[in-house]
Amino acid sequence: MPKIPQCDRCLLYSHNPHLVCVAHPAGPQGDSCLDFRLDPNAEPAELWEPQGANYYNGELIVQPRQRWTSEEQLELLDWHPMFTGKCPQCGASFDRDWSARVHWDCECGWMDDTV
Template structure:
């Protein structure tokens, strides 16, 4: 089986006379391995996470519960000024300052964005 000198220092080295690597069972065909891990004592990061949570910078973060159903979220695309550019109350046009706007309240008719 093809073995390169780096195999002995790899995290995936099998230390078995019949297997070279736990990833590449037949060995590698080149002079280097794309799956080489140079730290044999490295901790393997667990990528599993519970439903509703994700890892951010190595810390498990629980995602907030969605208060709207998928159908309600799709309806929001049809009427919310962030997507349409117009007030749903009076039809007034909003300025194109989407990156700085937090609240979508209309000065003309008094419509207030209560989705936030």
């Protein structure tokens, strides 16, 4: 029987395996229901977040797989010129034009291979 996620929280939901609700016994047509009435006694839906996913505006978003671990990302703060303003190889200072810079290659030959 077709059912939408809101059915379990609707006042008209029958809690019957053979009938979805009083207004639409066979289930609503489409992705929404014009007869939806929030049941004040309905239990709130548990927002379970699997590892690597978060809820954003009520929708579960799976985060892309990161190629760096959390420890490696924190270590990056200590040496990358984007955060230090200096070349990790020779110590030369970079211009502080953070918003315009895409590559952090230095004149000494050090090349940013993090992107």
